[in-house]
Amino acid sequence: MDLNIKEIRDIDPGERILMGPGPSGVPPRVLQAMSAPCIGYLDPYFFTVMDETQALLRGVFQTENALTIPVSGTGTAGMEASFVNVVEPGDEVVVCVNGFFGARMCEMVERMGGKLIRVDGEWGRAIDPDLARKAVQGRKPKVLAVVHAETSTGVCQPLQDLAGIAHQAGALFLVDMVTSLGGVDVGLDKIGIDIAYSGSQKCLSCPPGLSPVSFNGAAMKAIESRKKPVPNWYLDMSLLKNYWGKERKYHHTVPINMIYAFREALRIVMEEGLETRFARHLLNHRALVAGVEAMGLSMIVPEPERLASLNTIRIPEGVDDLRVRKSLLNDFRLEIGGGLGKFAGKAWRVGLMGHSSSRKNVLLFLSALFSILKAQGVKVKPGAVEATSAVYAKA
Amino acid sequence: MDLNIKEIRDIDPGERILMGPGPSGVPPRVLQAMSAPCIGYLDPYFFTVMDETQALLRGVFQTENALTIPVSGTGTAGMEASFVNVVEPGDEVVVCVNGFFGARMCEMVERMGGKLIRVDGEWGRAIDPDLARKAVQGRKPKVLAVVHAETSTGVCQPLQDLAGIAHQAGALFLVDMVTSLGGVDVGLDKIGIDIAYSGSQKCLSCPPGLSPVSFNGAAMKAIESRKKPVPNWYLDMSLLKNYWGKERKYHHTVPINMIYAFREALRIVMEEGLETRFARHLLNHRALVAGVEAMGLSMIVPEPERLASLNTIRIPEGVDDLRVRKSLLNDFRLEIGGGLGKFAGKAWRVGLMGHSSSRKNVLLFLSALFSILKAQGVKVKPGAVEATSAVYAKA
Numbered sequence: 025m026d027l028n029i030k031e032i033r034d035i036d037p038g039e040r041i042l043m044g045p046g047p048s049g050v051p052p053r054v055l056q057a058m059s060a061p062c063i064g065y066l067d068p069y070f071f072t073v074m075d076e077t078q079a080l081l082r083g084v085f086q087t088e089n090a091l092t093i094p095v096s097g098t099g100t101a102g103m104e105a106s107f108v109n110v111v112e113p114g115d116e117v118v119v120c121v122n123g124f125f126g127a128r129m130c131e132m133v134e135r136m137g138g139k140l141i142r143v144d145g146e147w148g149r150a151i152d153p154d155l156a157r158k159a160v161q162g163r164k165p166k167v168l169a170v171v172h173a174e175t176s177t178g179v180c181q182p183l184q185d186l187a188g189i190a191h192q193a194g195a196l197f198l199v200d201m202v203t204s205l206g207g208v209d210v211g212l213d214k215i216g217i218d219i220a221y222s223g224s225q226k227c228l229s230c231p232p233g234l235s236p237v238s239f240n241g242a243a244m245k246a247i248e249s250r251k252k253p254v255p256n257w258y259l260d261m262s263l264l265k266n267y268w269g270k271e272r273k274y275h276h277t278v279p280i281n282m283i284y285a286f287r288e289a290l291r292i293v294m295e296e297g298l299e300t301r302f303a304r305h306l307l308n309h310r311a312l313v314a315g316v317e318a319m320g321l322s323m324i325v326p327e328p329e330r331l332a333s334l335n336t337i338r339i340p341e342g343v344d345d346l347r348v349r350k351s352l353l354n355d356f357r358l359e360i361g362g363g364l365g366k367f368a369g370k371a372w373r374v375g376l377m378g379h380s381s382s383r384k385n386v387l388l389f390l391s392a393l394f395s396i397l398k399a400q401g402v403k404v405k406p407g408a409v410e411a412t413s414a415v416y417a418k419a
Numbered sequence: 420m421d422l423n424i425k426e427i428r429d430i431d432p433g434e435r436i437l438m439g440p441g442p443s444g445v446p447p448r449v450l451q452a453m454s455a456p457c458i459g460y461l462d463p464y465f466f467t468v469m470d471e472t473q474a475l476l477r478g479v480f481q482t483e484n485a486l487t488i489p490v491s492g493t494g495t496a497g498m499e500a501s502f503v504n505v506v507e508p509g510d511e512v513v514v515c516v517n518g519f520f521g522a523r524m525c526e527m528v529e530r531m532g533g534k535l536i537r538v539d540g541e542w543g544r545a546i547d548p549d550l551a552r553k554a555v556q557g558r559k560p561k562v563l564a565v566v567h568a569e570t571s572t573g574v575c576q577p578l579q580d581l582a583g584i585a586h587q588a589g590a591l592f593l594v595d596m597v598t599s600l601g602g603v604d605v606g607l608d609k610i611g612i613d614i615a616y617s618g619s620q621k622c623l624s625c626p627p628g629l630s631p632v633s634f635n636g637a638a639m640k641a642i643e644s645r646k647k648p649v650p651n652w653y654l655d656m657s658l659l660k661n662y663w664g665k666e667r668k669y670h671h672t673v674p675i676n677m678i679y680a681f682r683e684a685l686r687i688v689m690e691e692g693l694e695t696r697f698a699r700h701l702l703n704h705r706a707l708v709a710g711v712e713a714m715g716l717s718m719i720v721p722e723p724e725r726l727a728s729l730n731t732i733r734i735p736e737g738v739d740d741l742r743v744r745k746s747l748l749n750d751f752r753l754e755i756g757g758g759l760g761k762f763a764g765k766a767w768r769v770g771l772m773g774h775s776s777s778r779k780n781v782l783l784f785l786s787a788l789f790s791i792l793k794a795q796g797v798k799v800k801p802g803a804v805e806a807t808s809a810v811y812a813k814a
Contacts (some may be wrong), residue, residue, distance in 0.1 A: 029478075029689045032471050035452045035679045037464050042457070046672060050457045057430045058676065059450040062442050062626045064754045069432050076427050083424075096628070097492045097653060100671035104653045128652070135650045225672060231457045233491070233628055233674030255530045256651055257523070258492060258499045274759075276495035277441060277620060279628030281453065282677065284430045294424050359459045364669075 041380070043389055044361040045175045045334060046203065047225035047232050048377035050285075051292060054230055058285035065277050073287060074268060080290035084228070084298070085220065085238045086211030091261060093268045094224065094234035094286055096278050099202045102221030102235030104132060105259040106198055107167070109239070110219065110246045113137030115166040118159050118195065120151040120186070124176035124365040125200060129169050136255070141165065147366050148177045148336070150329045153185035160193040166246070167219075168195045173204035175226075176364040178325050178336035178373065180208060187216040196243055202226055205236065206293045207305045207333040207377055218243045224282075227305070227333050229378030230289035233282040237261075293378075305332040308381045311415040312374065315390040318411035319397075319404050324371055333381070335374040336367065343402055345369050348393070351400075356392045383416060436775070438784055439756035440570045440729060441598065442620035442627050443772035445680075446687060449625055453680035460672050469663060472678060475685035479623070479693070480615065480633045481606030486656060488663045489619065489629035489681055491673050494597045497616030497630030499527060500654040501593055502562070504634070505614070505641045508532030510561040513554050513590065515546040515581070519571035519760040520595060524564050531650070536560065542761050543572045543731070545724045548580035555588040561641070562614075563590045568599035570621075571759040573720050573731035573768065575603060582611040591638055597621055600631065601688045602700045602728040602772055613638045619677075622700070622728050624773030625684035628677040632656075688773075700727040703776045706810040707769065710785040713806035714792075714799050719766055728776070730769040731762070738797050740764050743788070746795075751787045778811060 042049045063070055082092045095105050107129070111117055117138040119129045122145035133140050143159045145151040151170065160168065168190035172181050183199065190197035196218040204210055205220075207227025212220055218240050225232035239247070239261055247254070247262050254260040258276065266273040293301060309332035313323055316337055324336040339345050345362060349372070352358045361373035374389065390408045397404045437444045458465055477487045490500050502524070506512055512533040514524045517540035528535050538554045540546040546565060555563065563585035567576050578594060585592035591613040599605055600615075602622025607615055613635050620627035634642070634656055642649070642657050649655040653671065661668040688696060704727035708718055711732055719731040734740050740757060744767070747753045756768035769784065771777075785803045792799045 029475075029686065032475070032682075032686055035455045035468070035683065037456050037458045037462070040456060040458045040462070042459065044459050047457050047459065047675060055454040055456075055676075059454040060430045061432050061435060061450075062437070062445045062620075063432045063435045064437065064439050064442065065627070067432070067435070067748075067754065073430070073432075080424075080427070097496065098672045098674060101492065101653045104651065108651075132652045135648050135652055137650070223672065225457075231674065231676040232460070232672045233677050253530050255532070256499065256503075257527045257530055258496045277493045277618065277627045279493060279626065279674075279677070280442060281450075281626040281680075282628050282674070285676075287427075288430065291424065291427055353462075359462065 039357045041358040041385060041388065043375050043380055043385055044359045045373050045375050046223065046377060048229050048375060048380040050229055050231055051379050053292065054285050054288045057288035058281050060284050062280050065280060066272065066274065070280065071272060073283060077283060077287040077290065078268065080287065080294055081236055083294050084206050084290055087213045087238050089212065089238045089240045091244060091265050092238040093264065094236045094283065095259060096276065097235055098232050099221070099223030099235050101259065102223065102237050103129065103200065104256065105237055105261065106219045106221045107132050108136055108256045108259060109254050109261045110167060110196060110243060111136050111138040112250060112252065114139060116141055116163055118143060118156065118165045118168045120145065120156055120170040122149060122151050122177065122179060123147055123171060123174035125171045125174060148179060148324045150179055150181050153189060156186055156189050160189060160195065163193065165193055165195040167198050168193065169198040171200040172210055173201065173208060173331050173333060175203045175334055176367060178331045178334045179329050180331040183210065183215050191216060196246060203331065203334050203377070206301065207381065208331065209302045212238055224286055224289065227377045228289045228293060230286045233279060234286050305376065305381050307419050308376045308383065308386050309335060311412045312376060312386045314415045315386065315408035315412035318408045319394060333375065333377045335376065336371040337374060339370055339372060340402065344400070347400065348396055351396045352392055358389060358392060386412060434752045436753040436780060436783065438770050438775055438780055439754045440768050440770055441618065441772060443624050443770060443775040445624055445626055446774050448687065449680050449683045452683035453676050455679050457675050460675060461667065461669065465675065466667060468678060468682060472682040472685065473663065475682065475689055476631055478689050479601050479685055482608045482633050484607065484633045484635045486639060486660050487633040488659065489631045489678065490654060491671065492630055493627045494616070494618030494630050496654065497618065497632050498524065498595060499651065500632055500656065501614045501616045502527050503531055503651045503654060504649050504656045505562060505591060505638060506531050506533040507645055507647065509534060511536055511558055513538060513551065513560045513563045515540065515551055515565040517544060517546050517572065517574060518542055518566065518569035520566050520569060543574060543719045545574055545576050548584060551581055551584050555584060555590065558588065560588055560590040562593050563588065564593040566595040567605055568596065568603060568726050568728060570598045570729055571762060573726045573729045574724050575726040578605065578610050586611060591641060598726065598729050598772070601696065602776065603726065604697045607633055619681055619684065622773045623684045623688060625681045628674060629681050700771065700776050702814050703771045703778065703781050704730060706807045707771060707781045709810045710781065710803035710807035713802045714789060728770065728772045730771065731766040732769060734765055734767060735797065739795065742795060743791055746791045747787055753784060753787055781807060
């Protein structure tokens with residue numbers, strides 16, 4: 025593209041209803057906080073903002089971990105930070121894979137020189153803990169890693185058994201909570217998660233740009249007893265803790281305004297209360313499923329393994345995936361996600377995360393989808409709004 | 420800190436005049452753009468935003484390089500990206516060090532397993548190209564790296580000779596432009612810089628959160644001919660180019676709203692025009708120096724090696740560094756930086772970057788500093804405003 029500056033206009037994305045795999049809709053309060061005046065990263069007022077952000081984040085992660093901070097990058101940076109701080113070349117790392125993001129973990133571990141032990145499960149199903157149990161047998165893995173909420177498949181992974189398996193094997197239990205933190209109940213300390221990371225733009229409804237992470241004492245010990253320094257300087261937790269801790273030692277310039285936004289988003293989560301928020305996510309998910317099934321469509325994930333925040337709907341035979349999604353975006357300003365990896369062309373991914381998890385969005389999506397399928401000549405049953413309303417009526 | 424959510428109030432940093440080492444003051448237009456509705460990272464409108472951002476960024480970097488993008492992290496992530504993509508274990512890397520950020524480069528190179536060849540210069544002075552010439556003799560370094568604008572010392576490094584030395588030795592020329600891009604003239608293509616990185620929050624006056632980088636053909640070739648994949652997945656340019664390029668292949672969720680802000684900041688730079696902008700930075704720098712010297716204070720860096728965007732003033736014997744900076748912040752809402760590394764307690768770092776490089780700020784700072792030093796019983800000469808005004812009058 026040649027630069028013709030006069031042709032570049034003011035930013036104007038227009039309206040969007042974000043029901044894809046993230047970002048989710050951002051509440052006006054968060055955007056407002058984000059546009060407060062930028063100040064220095066060593067400013068005394070900013071130190072207060074940091075302390076409050078950490079306190080709120082500990083509340084949302086349900087942990088006492090001192091090292092609970094937003095990393096200055098998006099969710100993938102959190103994934104990288106979680107592994108690179110504890111995995112040294114030659115270390116055995118068990119990774120459970122039942123979707124796109126588990127596979128990404130494997131890629132990272134191998135690039136870092138870790139010895140990968142891959143536990144493969146079916147896409148669209150939870151990992152059977154027995155597979156992990158067998159994988160660790162006779163080994164001394166440094167880490168056992170799993171994705172709690174697979175954004176690519178809509179599966180919610182039960183964690184308690186895996187935590188036990190990891191700890192019995194002497195491994196750190198590392199969990200990807202990108203699409204669950206703040207939307208689906210998972211307390212780090214009660215489950216025994218040693219390292220967790222998430223993203224700002226999913227159930228927390230902040231714009232993308234930060235990745236909250238939390239490392240417990242065992243994880244910090246692993247970092248302290250490394251043979252060599254962390255090869256990734258930007259994400260080195262042993263340095264970052266001295267900026268986020270009492271020392272306030274300069275490491276890198278953190279994204280000031282993103283942290284304003286993030287703090288506000290966390291404040292909204294805690295104002296609503298975790299229990300209320302989890303219940304809201306669950307209710308809207310159940311209402312959505314009722315409507316989808318009433319239309320004669322089906323969910324990819326079996327009922328007990330479904331994730332409330334990300335719903336995968338099987339695309340019916342003969343339906344033009346892209347045409348439907350384009351119509352949703354153009355005629356309804358509504359974004360949903362297409363399938364990723366193995367599920368490309370086979371699944372619609374409907375996010376009900378944070379601010380986007382609402383009765384309004386559920387009803388609008390179902391009505392819009394019905395209307396579009398009808399217009400495209402797809403056979404679809406009436407009664408979605410009724411079925412969905414029945415779920416809400418009973419709640 | 421215990422969490423008492425009711426005690427956490429709305430974000431309200433109040434006023435600040437940012438004349439430290441960054442962030443610089445952010446124009447209202449940029450904050451406004453940043454708070455536009457968040458949309459998806461595969462939204463067609465967002466693709467336009469990406470194209471425009473890249474076109475503007477190429478203009479500011481003065482380059483035709485296809486891979487010219489903002490990395491989803493702050494300046495240090497840009498430094499990490501610049502090295503980790505081309506340096507493989509065992510590769511010789513020559514790093515010129517005359518300040519804090521040159522030393523950080525060394526730290527990174529060693530952590531990546533590069534074989535570091537360190538060229539040490541004096542803090543507060545430019546690197547003598549002969550030192551670099553000697554360092555590369557009889558070697559085949561992969562990279563020769565230098566900081567163009569040392570934020571810790573206020574030195575502006577001449578680059579032309581070093582570019583020649585790098586290329587004669589068959590090395591890539593890698594330049595840190597964190598504190599110069601958009602404020603001090605340095606064209607990538609005309610000088611022959613192969614890899615450059617900067618930060619959003621310095622002379623570009625966007626909030627921190629993004630690090631613009633640019634890799635030319637030679638740098639891309641070096642990435643393509645690596646023996647092993649880049650160990651840092653998040654910052655792997657060979658993957659990032661497929662999202663920022665025509666493929667639009669998902670890599671990670673980029674910080675949407677930060678990119679809105681960054682695009683607007685770049686647009687402001689190009690609207691002003693590079694030549695006008697560089698001249699403004701130079702004029703305000705000269706005016707500041709005239710005032711500082713009229714007061715009887717002195718600059719640390721000798722005249723021909725000074726950086727227009729970051730000015731280091733020698734703290735006079737017996738003056739309480741922290742007390743002066745606290746009074747600037749509390750009584751004038753004006754932030755300047757203290758010394759870093761070897762210069763801790765010895766230098767004030769006064770940034771005149773982007774939006775913060777203004778006649779108003781220069782005069783306010785000089786008046787405030789005079790007033791504070793007087794109040795603290797420091798001997799200081801009158802006439803700073805007059806000397807500064809004379810510089811502006813002649814311009």
